[in-house]
Amino acid sequence: MSAQKFRTCPATGLKIYSSAETLIQINAVTAIVFLLVGGLTAIGLLLTRWQAVHLLDDVLFYRALTLHGIAMLVAWIVFFEMAILYFASAVLLNCRLATPFIGWLQYILMLVGAGLTAVMIILGQADVMFTSYVPLQAAHWYYLGIILFAVGAILGCCVFFGTIGLAKHEKTYEGSMPLVTYGAMCAAIIAILTLATGALTFIPTWLWAAGLIPMMDAELYRLMFWGFGHSTQQINVCAMVACWYLLGTLTVGAVPVNEKVSRAAFALYVLFILIASEHHVLVDPGLSAAHKTWNTGYFMHLAVLASMIHAYSCPAATEVALRKKGYTKGLFEWLKKAPWGDPGFSSLWISMFGFGWIGGITGVIYGTEQLNIIVHNTLRIPGHFHATVVVGTTLAFMGITWYVLPLIFRREVIFPGLARIQPYLFGVSMCVFSVAMIMAGVSGVSRRSWDMNGMDGPFQVDFGPMTDLFLAIMGVAGILAILGGALYVLLAVGTLLIGKKIEG
Amino acid sequence: MSIQAIKPGWWQKPLDGQEKIWLSIAFVWCLAITIIMPWWHVVGDHNMSGEYHKITGGDFSMLTDQFIEKYQVGMDEGIPVVVPPANSDIFLRGAQWEWDPVLKLKAGSTYRLHLSSIDVNHGVSIQPVNMNFQAVPGYDSILTITPTTKGEYRIICNEFCGAGHHAMIGKLIVE
Ligand code: HEM
Ligand SMILES: [Cu+2]
Ligand SMILES: [Cu+2]
Secondary structure, three states, X not given: OOOOOEEEOOOOOOEEEHHHHHHHHHHHHHHHHHHHHHHHHHHHHHHHHOOOOOOOOHHHHHHHHHHHHHHHHHHHHHHHHHHHHHHHHHHOOOOOOOOHHHHHHHHHHHHHHHHHHHHHHHOOOOOOOOOOOOOOOOOHHHHHHHHHHHHHHHHHHHHHHHHHHHHHHOOOOOOEOOHHHHHHHHHHHHHHHHHXXXXXXXXXXXXHHOOOOOOOOHHHHHHHHHHHHHHHHHHHHHHHHHHHHHHHHHHHOOXXXXXXXXXXXXXXXXXXXXXXXXXXXXXXXXXXHHHHHHHHOHHHHHHHHHXXXXXXXXXXXXXXXXHHOOOOOOXXXXXXXXXXXXXXXXXXXHHHHHHHHHHHHHHHHHOOOOOHXXXXXXXXXXXXXXXXXXXXXXXXXXXXXXXXXXXXXXXXXXOHHHHHHHHHHHHHHHHHHHHHHHHHHHOOOEOOOOOOOOOOOOOOOOOOHHHHHHHXXXXXXXXXXXXXXXXXXXXXXXXXXXXXXXXX | OOOOOEOOOHHHOOOOHHHHHHXXXXXXXXXXXXXXXXXXXXXXXXXXXXXXXXXXXHHHHHHHHHHHHHHEEEEEOOEEEEOOOOOOEEXXXXXXXXXXXXXXXXXXXXXXXXXEEOOOOEEEEEEOOOEEEEEOOOEEEEEEEOOOOOEXXXXXXXXXXXXOHHHOEEEEEEO
């Protein structure tokens, strides 16, 4: 058994092994690079969908949209999740990383995969959106890139489980694993299951694009794609909720109100979410109504129950912690005296608000069979998921960063005053952006469309002045959100480069 | 602390009162929304029939051509206009990047609308009533529709279908 180097964290007393530390650092930095790529494409998308500005031409718009989806939803989020997995296993369990070599393989495969995919998109060989519904076809390298990326991510999950096993074996912790590790474990279980489905979808598609086998049935592809594509969103939800608990503890020392309840809720995600995916194909042919309602009704709502439980436990834990600090006057003194100037804390609360009140509510509504008819493929859909995956997951990850920088990178965050306003700038404007997008979608404007007015078509369309107003609000809020995102990238990268080193 | 390992026995800690109340509310609410969906399916007016069968693009195209030949009354922007009789089977064909034919329907009459694509996925977004369906190659998706409001509607493709996606706009007339 090879001895690994470690240091002892002065703040927590945990042993931090350099193998884990390096992998956490490199995955997080790569994630931020992809966030930057996604943010640059967002500028073009935003200023094109804002019909009054209409910046990009059509080909460029669709290309940027494909790249935006891949860079953000796939690369930024999953690279960051790999960092979280290593953190939640090796660091929190006080253990060395199992097989750091495979950890490196994870990183290299994911980097090569994401790079290959992104390059194919930029070269114009893959104007198919990240969903790549067959028979739309991209160059076969595009699918290979996705497959490599997924294999890398599976390896990352394996290292995570290996490390948990190692920690158990070497008894580096006592009792049951911490809640954050438990949440990350649920995310990793879902990840392995869904990435395997992803492989089942993308390997035949890759072979088809290479001309080796006939095409998969178009509806089967849609069903399989979302069987994995929707469930991967549950990885994001799980990882985000784990970050919520983590942020609660780091910012105010919150203790989960009842471990049993929180852990049971995480387990509900694992048990039931794999099943809700059919809400993506509610208005498709190929499945009976009974099948669709069963899949998206009963089972999905048990996963919704899990979110409802966390929606209670997370804020409750911070309330209890703040009351313990003596803020007990009236009902809301704890809320007023909360550390709103701590970017970790404000990120936590804005993330919970956006995910639950905007993303969660619209999600449950849009996933019903009948209402889906009025929302399918309209701007309501990206409005919904910018609330979940951007305000929710992305902001939670950003909030974690302010703690990862000093604890793992050992640098003091530069310009703490700017870091303080970053969650508000990004989070609040992203909430407004999402709601404005949803409102534009209410009048029926479709998503993924370069021009909603049909200028080049045989018939023109007029959505009226209200829609233009909402698109303008979306545009302005989107610009503020992009500034907030840029501020995050600048502060994070700036801290890495010139932040004051913390010794110890 | 959620970042520290916890002692065994955590699963024996009872729920406190507020927690129980919240859990019950959440559970009942989830049950309610679970029941609403099938219930709407039974009592609601707007549902997909769920009727479909598999069909090749060639066969669907042939059926659409026959349908057009039978009921065509004119042309609009180069797209045939058809006036089918009430209670009949009507066809809407999606192809990169055109919807055809232009359907002229009678308010209050019922039709069986056959929907498919002969190349890639397309989206059928009927505006301004805002009803959206998916046209999938290889599948004939059948919707039973009864138009109620007279007027001119647009059929906007809302599934990305290639470079000309945004130009794929059709027309539907209800008289
Ligand atoms: C910085 C602020 C951001 C802005 C202003 C922005 C803006 C947009 C816009 C305008 C669209 C096009 C909607 C359409 O026409 O269908 C879009 C699509 C999308 N965005 Fe963002 N976005 C941002 C951040 C993010 C982040 C952080 C993520 C993921 C973590 C994300 C994920 C997506 C996805 C998955 C799509 C759909 C792509 C597709 O339809 O194929 N966005 N975004
Ligand atoms: Cu189309
Ligand atoms: Cu289209």
